[in-house]
Amino acid sequence: MVPGFVRRTAPTGNEADVRQAAPSFREVFDKHARYVWRSLLGLGVHERDVADASQHVFLVVHDRLASDQVSAGALRTFVYGVCLRVASDFRRRAHRRHERLFADPPEPTQPPEQEQAAWHRQALAQLDAVLAGLPVPQREAFVLYEIEELTMTEVARALGCPLQTAYSRLHAARRAVTSALGEPTDAGEPGHHGGGQK
Amino acid sequence: MNGPPDLPRLRSSSASGSALAAGLTAARMREPSEAQLRALDAALADSLGAASATGHAGVPRPEAPALASAGMLKVTLVLVALAGATGGVVALRHRRHVSAVTPPAPMVAVGPPRPADPPAPSPALVAPAGPGEAAVAPRLGRPDRVTTVPHPRHDGDELALIARAQRALDRQPAAALGLIENNQRLLARSAFAQEAEVIAVAALARLGRTDEARQRASRFLATFPNSVHASRMHRLVRGEAAAPQ
Numbered sequence: 001m002v003p004g005f006v007r008r009t010a011p012t013g014n015e016a017d018v019r020q021a022a023p024s025f026r027e028v029f030d031k032h033a034r035y036v037w038r039s040l041l042g043l044g045v046h047e048r049d050v051a052d053a054s055q056h057v058f059l060v061v062h063d064r065l066a067s068d069q070v071s072a073g074a075l076r077t078f079v080y081g082v083c084l085r086v087a088s089d090f091r092r093r094a095h096r097r098h099e100r101l102f103a104d105p106p107e108p109t110q111p112p113e114q115e116q117a118a119w120h121r122q123a124l125a126q127l128d129a130v131l132a133g134l135p136v137p138q139r140e141a142f143v144l145y146e147i148e149e150l151t152m153t154e155v156a157r158a159l160g161c162p163l164q165t166a167y168s169r170l171h172a173a174r175r176a177v178t179s180a181l182g183e184p185t186d187a188g189e190p191g192h193h194g195g196g197q198k
Numbered sequence: 199m200n201g202p203p204d205l206p207r208l209r210s211s212s213a214s215g216s217a218l219a220a221g222l223t224a225a226r227m228r229e230p231s232e233a234q235l236r237a238l239d240a241a242l243a244d245s246l247g248a249a250s251a252t253g254h255a256g257v258p259r260p261e262a263p264a265l266a267s268a269g270m271l272k273v274t275l276v277l278v279a280l281a282g283a284t285g286g287v288v289a290l291r292h293r294r295h296v297s298a299v300t301p302p303a304p305m306v307a308v309g310p311p312r313p314a315d316p317p318a319p320s321p322a323l324v325a326p327a328g329p330g331e332a333a334v335a336p337r338l339g340r341p342d343r344v345t346t347v348p349h350p351r352h353d354g355d356e357l358a359l360i361a362r363a364q365r366a367l368d369r370q371p372a373a374a375l376g377l378i379e380n381n382q383r384l385l386a387r388s389a390f391a392q393e394a395e396v397i398a399v400a401a402l403a404r405l406g407r408t409d410e411a412r413q414r415a416s417r418f419l420a421t422f423p424n425s426v427h428a429s430r431m432h433r434l435v436r437g438e439a440a441a442p443q
Binding site for chain 1: 204205207208209212213216217218219220221222223224225226227228229230234235237238239241242245246356357360361364365388389390393422424425426
């Protein structure tokens, strides 16, 4: 056993405390399944495929945990890294099948009390469509930072690129997304009053 | 860990009520339902099979419907045979469609079975029929040759190939290396090129081909210096690959 690497059976759910007690696969699944699912959708896996893609992710994670190949402190970014590759694989498969890569449009009718939800679905469909048009590295950086809310250090680690490269990808993606969705292009950019409020 | 301060996130910095803010909020909330999680959990438990000793016991299964097909039954029998022959350590896993485990949750529009799935177990893993035979390819007396392992008959499931090689690595490193080498072109173009290289280097090290392992690991580190596998490759370069895990 290499100190600091995830062991299979020690029980804990606290990633920060993995040196003392690493999580079991069950605990890893419980802790990570929701965001794995969510990030795969953000990365362009079709809703029809997201369950299978999630299963792929956890099979890879299981293999790595079983052979102590994951640095415990980097488990979350490792899982995201697996998500990126599995999403890439599923996007390619979908492309081979000539399928659409983004979500279906929102349902046409909604009760008045669900107008907010309908608005969110519509906005989500727009966002998905914009993300689908981005170069993959930009999309990955955007999803990990803006949706998954990783730190930029974690984003760079998950992407396997230098920090400045991750920033460059994120900035490019933000420009494209904000432009497409009618936001000021300086929204949230540094040096632009830090807020970009309309 | 200290880089420039992170940017304000667009979800909070964009105008309230804007399409961008709403889309990002909705994307953030796009998590699986409890039913979808249960289905995923059950499918994983089935896929992991004998490997569930890792603690993934799965959830109580509503029924055992998906094993009813002849194909799945055959896979299950092979699983049982392999588990018996190998002490349950090397488990052949067969990825199941999550949608086959429980009815789909309302959010998911489940389509017809995809033609690409599920891949049948490779002859390399299934072929040994005798109870005492090795689960993977036969051991080689000449470690400088890779095992002849059939190419995957499936055209797209590189991940299944990687998973097979990974499972073979501990006990049959020559077979693991053969899988990677025989499918190098396919894997090099796949999303799992890094994983393939990690397995190949580990297999070389376990076969005693340490010089080749170190050269290949060095090439990997030069190509992917920021890989999530970099630390492991550094360990492999240092000669820790063959250490028991």
